[in-house]
Amino acid sequence: MTVSNKTMERIMRQDSNLSPYDGFRIGGIGKVLNQIGLNQRKHHIIYKVSSGEFAILIEFTGNVMEMQLIPKEEILEELSRLREKIAVTMKWIHIGTIEVVIKATFKEGIDSEIHLSIMDRRINNLRDGYLGTMIGNLYAGKLMFDIHPRIAYNLADQDFSRVLTLHQDFKEKI
Template structure:
């Protein structure tokens, strides 16, 4: 089957000077056929949990959303508290409007998120960076809001990791924009004001669903570097 044969619900590609966005929405009947495409973020590669993977395949009223957004980060945001929301309520509501579902879509299930950081400076500069994903709806105790954290270095100009969130959020949640947020802190280099320090590319897989499912698991390797 060629790419032209694959029928999708919605496909978008937008670019400007500061960012670029690509997104595709499709139902579970063609999910298997899209593997290997440019925006591949397949269940087998990202949601490497057999019980969760099988559940995704069994459900009928589910719609997979694979999105990719690239953010150009100014150097003034390199230190201290800086963030990028991964989910956007307005965008999710628009996606739901594009879907003709037999029953109302009530949940968004957070699957896999891949973060890729690329430096705007030469290789060989020791630049430690800390990244973590958090559920900012959890306000106390604050440490419980951290989904996963990782430390790395942009000495080789590039740093990437994948996180499996594996939880659902109600579409009616007023704080859905806070349910998955990227934070970072960087040191070792200081650029002149107005300089861009790195690009953060966030590739995300989530599922719009009519049912809420909780999948228990024991020990899962959440981060791959």
């Protein structure tokens, strides 16, 4: 924690009844910060389950495609539904789990190998940018995979559109 000189002076002037071991107990430091008015913020945690459906035209199945999984507009829309007092405090989005389901909607049992990967495109090193990968075949019917990245992204990030992308590569044109 970084503290400015002015804040440090306020802390030092504060008369506290803390023993040398209070800092090691939960609430010891929080008690001091509360006394001088620095620990006023309450954390707001909001859970959201989002689902989307993307259709891929059959003529594009022979190409490598990239889709954005979490549009920033969707997040801003959700924030606009919150009370303004809470919405302005939201700076980060935490992503716990992503589930992807792929199925052929035009014909069942198509023998076509597909490679899927979820990436964070902001990371330049491809190995570090991969969050999850799956290789399957549409012949089996539905393909489903889950990843649990447990990562957080700053909403002020200018590169937010590249945060999570789904890459699909059909190995043969259907």
